[in-house]
Amino acid sequence: EVYVPLRRYGDQYRVDAITLDEDADMILDTGATISAISYSLFRRMGGYRTLPFVGNFQVYTASGSIEAALVKIPLFKFAGYEISNVSAIVLPEDALPESDGLLGMNILGKFDFSILPQENQLLLQERKKPLNAD
Template sequence: MSGKNSIIATLLALMLTLGIAQADSLKTQLEQIIHAQSITIKNLHLVQDGPPLRLSGTPDQQLKRLLSDYNFVQLSNKEGNIEKIIITSIKRYDNTPPPAVVEKPKTDASYAIKTTRSGSHHLVQAELSGPYGIKLKANMLIDTGATTLVLPASLQSALGFTDRNLQPGFSETANGRVEIMQGKLKSVVIGKAQADNVDVSFIADDKLQSSGLLGMSFLGRFQMTFDDASNQIILKPY
């Protein structure tokens, strides 16, 4: 009997790894895969439960299928294995037909970007473009815990922002609630990696140190891998 039980346990483990074990809900499927692959997931509470999906392919492909209705960032190690997933928000849809666009060709390009270190943190230099195309270079601390790109308020006018393209708001930080002004950067370029229409928050200069924060409004456009040994990050567009 012990040999038979061992075979059954092995089969169940294999089914779980492949994402085909019996599941009664979408969230259960997701939990099974991240448990089998030893993946850390943040903000799982944002996932709305529903009936399970029919899945196939690799665990990476299954995760993307299960999270197709969510914005998330995926952190991988140097071997390409997923280590952490951060769900940032639910994708918003409406009934308006999208405008006709020329589909961009898919690319396997990835961008290796040198960083400098501040303790365990990585810093990069970014080229920021304001709403009217005014460009500015700034040192940015990579922060996957920041929802948006964060800059000191003193850079608002330097980038061409005015009251007409900024909205007041609040942000919860480790030091409490702070007032912010919110807007959109025309583009952000890190090395050869670029993202357009990036949400940005401006806060009082004394609330930041010497660098701005490169948050998820930029990082969420890419699959990101930290390479601590070589002091670089690797960004691959989704």
């Protein structure tokens, strides 16, 4: 079990992460299938020089539908874990005001987790891989 401190920002919870040695203030978003990064963080990480481009996709956000680039982040660090080749959508600055990105279910889904609002903590337990039923 790992307890991760959460910061409240309005009705959001935020966590710290590190993307390619860049500190990132991420919004915890259990409704996001894929994590997202701001264009500002994308530039700080070196843009397309260091992040492999996967393609452009139509993305549905709270403010509507936009076309956004999907990239692979070679190394993402969160709560003491290192995750390789994380897919992330690059969103324009106005889609992520005052944040470096969204921590979505492509990362959170690797864990069983609980939000402990009284303690402002996220409880993570690494998921065990299911056994093959032979």
